[in-house]
Amino acid sequence: MEREDADGALDSWAQFCTLSNELLAGDGDLAVGPRLAPVVGDLCTRGLATLVRDYFLHSLEETFRNHAVKKFWQHFHPYCSASTVDRIKFCVKEHWPEEILSKALEDICLERGYQEKCVLVLVQVLQSYEDRMPRKKIKEVVCSSSLMPRYQLMVSSVLLTTLPLSFPDILNIYFKKKLEELNSIMAGSYESDQLVDHEPFQRSNTSDWHSGMDIDGSEVSENSSLVKNIGKVVRDLRCIGFTSMTEDAYSSAIIWLLKSKVYELAGDDYRVSVLWCVKKWIQAVPLQFLHALLTYLGDSVDHGSGSSGLKSPLASRPSSFPGIGVPSEALVRWHMRLEYFAYETLQDLRIGKLFEIIVDYPESSPAIEDLKLCLEYTGQHSKLVDSFISSLRYRLLTAGASTNDILHQYVSTIKALRTIDPTGVFLEAVGEPIRDYLRGRKDTIKCIVTMLTDGSGGSGSGTGNAGDNLLEELNRDAENQENADYDDHANIDEKQAWLNSESWEPDPVEADPLKGNRNRRKVDILGLMVSIIGSKDQLVNEYRVMLAEKLLNKSDFEIDSDIRTLELLKIHFGESSMQKCEIMLNDLIDSKRTNSNIKTSLLKSSQTVPGQEEAEVSHDVLDATIISSNFWPPIQIEDLVVPASVDQLLSDYAKRFHQIKTPRKLLWKKNLGTVKLELQFDGRSVQFTVAPVHAAIIMRFQEKSSWTSKALATEIGIPMDSLNRRISFWTSKGVLTESAGPDADDRTFTVVDSMSDVNKDSIVNERMAEYQMTEEEGESSVASVEEQLKKEMTVYEKYIVGMLTNFGSMSLDRIHNTLKMFCIAEPSYDKSLQQLQSFLSGLVADEKLETRDGLYLLKR
Amino acid sequence: MKVKILQWHAVASWTWDAQDETCGICRMAFDGCCPDCKFPGDDCPLIWGVCNHAYHLHCILKWVNSQTSTPLCPMCRREWQFKG
Ligand SMILES: [Zn+2]
Numbered sequence: 001m002e003r004e005d006a007d008g009a010l011d012s013w014a015q016f017c018t019l020s021n022e023l024l025a026g027d028g029d030l031a032v033g034p035r036l037a038p039v040v041g042d043l044c045t046r047g048l049a050t051l052v053r054d055y056f057l058h059s060l061e062e063t064f065r066n067h068a069v070k071k072f073w074q075h076f077h078p079y080c081s082a083s084t085v086d087r088i089k090f091c092v093k094e095h096w097p098e099e100i101l102s103k104a105l106e107d108i109c110l111e112r113g114y115q116e117k118c119v120l121v122l123v124q125v126l127q128s129y130e131d132r133m134p135r136k137k138i139k140e141v142v143c144s145s146s147l148m149p150r151y152q153l154m155v156s157s158v159l160l161t162t163l164p165l166s167f168p169d170i171l172n173i174y175f176k177k178k179l180e181e182l183n184s185i186m187a188g189s190y191e192s193d194q195l196v197d198h199e200p201f202q203r204s205n206t207s208d209w210h211s212g213m214d215i216d217g218s219e220v221s222e223n224s225s226l227v228k229n230i231g232k233v234v235r236d237l238r239c240i241g242f243t244s245m246t247e248d249a250y251s252s253a254i255i256w257l258l259k260s261k262v263y264e265l266a267g268d269d270y271r272v273s274v275l276w277c278v279k280k281w282i283q284a285v286p287l288q289f290l291h292a293l294l295t296y297l298g299d300s301v302d303h304g305s306g307s308s309g310l311k312s313p314l315a316s317r318p319s320s321f322p323g324i325g326v327p328s329e330a331l332v333r334w335h336m337r338l339e340y341f342a343y344e345t346l347q348d349l350r351i352g353k354l355f356e357i358i359v360d361y362p363e364s365s366p367a368i369e370d371l372k373l374c375l376e377y378t379g380q381h382s383k384l385v386d387s388f389i390s391s392l393r394y395r396l397l398t399a400g401a402s403t404n405d406i407l408h409q410y411v412s413t414i415k416a417l418r419t420i421d422p423t424g425v426f427l428e429a430v431g432e433p434i435r436d437y438l439r440g441r442k443d444t445i446k447c448i449v450t451m452l453t454d455g456s457g458g459s460g461s462g463t464g465n466a467g468d469n470l471l472e473e474l475n476r477d478a479e480n481q482e483n484a485d486y487d488d489h490a491n492i493d494e495k496q497a498w499l500n501s502e503s504w505e506p507d508p509v510e511a512d513p514l515k516g517n518r519n520r521r522k523v524d525i526l527g528l529m530v531s532i533i534g535s536k537d538q539l540v541n542e543y544r545v546m547l548a549e550k551l552l553n554k555s556d557f558e559i560d561s562d563i564r565t566l567e568l569l570k571i572h573f574g575e576s577s578m579q580k581c582e583i584m585l586n587d588l589i590d591s592k593r594t595n596s597n598i599k600t601s602l603l604k605s606s607q608t609v610p611g612q613e614e615a616e617v618s619h620d621v622l623d624a625t626i627i628s629s630n631f632w633p634p635i636q637i638e639d640l641v642v643p644a645s646v647d648q649l650l651s652d653y654a655k656r657f658h659q660i661k662t663p664r665k666l667l668w669k670k671n672l673g674t675v676k677l678e679l680q681f682d683g684r685s686v687q688f689t690v691a692p693v694h695a696a697i698i699m700r701f702q703e704k705s706s707w708t709s710k711a712l713a714t715e716i717g718i719p720m721d722s723l724n725r726r727i728s729f730w731t732s733k734g735v736l737t738e739s740a741g742p743d744a745d746d747r748t749f750t751v752v753d754s755m756s757d758v759n760k761d762s763i764v765n766e767r768m769a770e771y772q773m774t775e776e777e778g779e780s781s782v783a784s785v786e787e788q789l790k791k792e793m794t795v796y797e798k799y800i801v802g803m804l805t806n807f808g809s810m811s812l813d814r815i816h817n818t819l820k821m822f823c824i825a826e827p828s829y830d831k832s833l834q835q836l837q838s839f840l841s842g843l844v845a846d847e848k849l850e851t852r853d854g855l856y857l858l859k860r
Numbered sequence: 861m862k863v864k865i866l867q868w869h870a871v872a873s874w875t876w877d878a879q880d881e882t883c884g885i886c887r888m889a890f891d892g893c894c895p896d897c898k899f900p901g902d903d904c905p906l907i908w909g910v911c912n913h914a915y916h917l918h919c920i921l922k923w924v925n926s927q928t929s930t931p932l933c934p935m936c937r938r939e940w941q942f943k944g
């Protein structure tokens with residue numbers, strides 16, 4: 001390079017520096033442009049274009065960093081440097097951060113705007129140079145067009161590298177506050193909307209979208225100016241390169257608001273559906289906001305007249321309109337995203353409270369319906385299963401819960417879940433731990449049978465109609481379903497159309513409405529209950545024992561409700577399974593007839609003997625239930641010497657039966673039945689309903705006011721320990737007192753003639769009290785299924801002990817299979833797994849065996 | 861103290877006044893019923909032959925009707941005659 005040239009270059013460079021500094025520092029004076037052109041042209045000719053560009057950009061950066069950026073961040077400095085606690089004080093200030101944010105953005109965008117103009121000046125200069133250059137030389141030259149992007153990149157990188165950590169928080173707070181403001185403005189129109197439109201579960205069809213989007217009335221100006229302000233902030237933020245940070249900020253603000261809206265709407269009230277409200281709200285508030293924002297930013301192009309520019313993307317529109325479809329799609333994506341989030345939030349909320357919701361079922365069915373729709377959308381059924389099983393284990397399947405409560409919750413669970421899951425797959429998974437747990441409980445079968453057949457509400461949480469048992473309910477449901485079938489057909493087209501529009505239906509098999517409905521009916525509550533017990537035979541057997549107990553303790557022959565229950569059981573378990581029970585009930589019907597025949601004839605004949613009138617007890621007091629014992633469960637028989645007067649009645653009665661029914665005869669079960677007594681004291685009397693043995697005991701105290709237990713036991717023909725157990729009923733009622741007897745093991749019992757002193761005061765009133773024996777005080781007439789089983793299983797005990805001696809410990813299954821394999825000779829092993837389990841738990845209770853990790857071993 | 865019985869509801873079982881326990885034809889208990897019947901007792905009575913063997917009425921009737929020649933008692937092979 002020549003020296004002269006070098007001087008020329010230095011000259012030009014110095015001029016360029018001066019001019020560009022003047023330009024950049026200039027107070028809006030762009031007149032430097034024309035003077036800059038020859039200087040830049042000269043430098044470019046000398047091949048110094050890169051230097052020109054870099055210097056210029058560098059100067060821009062310097063200026064921008066030192067003036068605009070510093071000033072910009074200073075606005076936020078008080079917040080960013082404050083402690084976490086103090087930051088809250090900022091947040092609650094009314095116009096914070098909107099005021100400073102707008103101001104700061106305005107300033108920096110002004111500066112940026114000016115600098116952009118400066119860049120344009122240089123771009124023009126470079127361009128005119130490039131235009132004068134021969135084509136092939138252009139390559140070497142700095143492309144004028146790259147200058148502006150480089151500048152823009154510089155702006156955002158300077159800002160991002162100096163960004164305080166908490167600036168995104170400020171943006172987030174800004175959007176949250178603005179959205180809440182918008183929400184409260186929109187609340188009015190959204191709520192009035194709610195009243196008009198009551199069509200639930202309506203998906204976003206076109207008209208629906210519009211109703212929310214057509215902004216009209218007084219809110220328009222208010223909310224459009226609000227959106228305009230927000231739009232301006234967003235535009236400015238984009239302008240300084242914060243596009244994605246801004247989008248993150250308003251996205252998370254929208255999501256946050258949606259979440260709190262879902263929480264607010266959902267609450268702890270399960271009796272109303274909230275899903276529809278949430279969806280409505282999404283359309284009314286966040287989508288409105290996004291639509292307005294995107295439109296303002298030019299991302300969405302208004303179409304048609306007025307504000308109804310928003311069209312559903314699902315509606316058919318000519319695809320030949322580019323630029324319209326695209327931004328609408330953005331909004332649709334938002335809609336999908338928000339709905340998904342709402343579904344998921346509501347779903348998680350409901351799943352978390354599913355236990356309570358099911359406790360409230362069926363009142364809580366709207367919440368269940370919501371949950372169903374949510375799960376259909378999200379497909380996260382497994383979440384429900386896992387969460388619900390763990391809450392079951394934690395809250396229900398514990399020693400503290402009664403078997404009845406567990407069963408009732410199980411039934412509610414079945415009812416609730418079959419709505420959500422017509423195929424029963426999840427119900428199967430959820431029910432398994434409940435069933436397993438119940439199988440380990442001794443009173444499970446009894447509770448199930450009671451729940452199925454007893455309408456008197458023996459259960460704790462007596463929901464449902466009084467006098468209504470589960471069987472009745474199941475039957476009524478079945479009848480209702482039959483009727484509903486008819487309506488179903490009328491609606492099928494509509495349903496199909498509806499299902500077709502649900503494009504996100506997860507499983508095409510489930511989407512078949514016919515199949516869905518059929519399956520729904522197939523979730524068979526009774527079948528599930530039977531599966532806990534193991535087999536229907538066991539259920540029937542237990543029912544028979546309970547029925548026998550009930551019938552033998554009746555003091556009348558009224559069995560209408562039992563007949564009804566039997567009819568229902570016949571429907572479900574078949575006539576032949578219920579044959580024995582039917583004979584038992586038939587015995588009661590026959591007994592009623594025979595009883596009245598015999599009594600009529602006995603009373604007639606006793607009238608013929610006038611002297612007998614004064615008989616101690618009249619034939620009138622005796623009633624008898626006459627059973628076909630072959631068809632009844634084994635009866636507990638105990639010898640009992642009843643009072644002579646009663647014995648006389650019994651033998652008269654039996655004689656008359658033999659006369660009427662010959663060659664049939666009666667065998668009395670003297671320990672069974674019920675006796676109504678009136679105990680008469682001085683001036684007062686008390687009635688009791690007791691078992692014959694209690695009657696026999698107390699009647700002996702008429703002849704003698706004091707008895708020793710030994711003498712009394714001999715007199716009424718029962719063992720001493722048995723007497724002592726029974727006589728305690730009378731001492732507990734204050735009729736007898738107990739005192740030391742002649743021997744250590746012999747006690748003396750004496751009548752308390754006037755009952756207690758307290759009662760003495762009420763002599764004047766001649767009060768009548770009545771006592772009914774409670775279940776614990778009562779006698780069991782029939783051997784329980786458990787006792788029967790124990791008897792039958794005892795033969796296997798020695799095999800089990802032998803096996804465990806050899807193998808150490810064994811699982812239930814293995815014991816079962818081994819018994820099946822080896823006990824083939826008489827008595828061959830024919831018990832079910834449940835029966836074995838119940839027997840083994842008896843052995844554990846007797847401390848013969850113990851369990852460890854689900855294995856049985858001998859107790860050492 | 862005096863005790864007045866207001867009601868004594870007793871329980872009894874019925875049985876056929878027969879020597880055997882089961883019917884020699886169907887092998888079912890007399891106190892049960894024959895295979896054709898649903899309910900025992902009056903619905904499915906017993907009947908005695910002059911030989912003093914008892915059967916379910918329905919069982920012996922079926923037996924008698926199935927015999928081509930003079931019916932015999934299935935137990936003692938004497939000629940079957942209903943006991944008056
Ligand atoms: Zn027979």
Ligand SMILES: [Zn+2]
Pocket residue numbers: 893894895896897903904905916918919
């Ligand atoms: Zn018969």
Ligand SMILES: [Zn+2]
Pocket residue numbers: 909911912913933934935936937938
């Ligand atoms: Zn014979």
